Amino acid sequence: MLKIVIFIVLAILMLFAIVIGIDTIYWGIQAEKGLPINCP
Incomplete structure (x- = not known):
């Protein structure tokens, strides 16, 4: 049971890391294009 919970937490963290990485790129x-950045 505990292993499943840890796996889910790690999966969510990985997803966040990927989303943040894509957003940063x-x-x-x-x-670089010199466009105005409307970062929330």
Whole structure:
């Protein structure tokens, strides 16, 4: 039971890391193009 909970938590953390990584890369490209960044 505990292993399942740990696995789910790790999966969620991985998902967050991927989303944040893609978001950071996207804003980096926008900044290089010299476009205005509307970061919330």
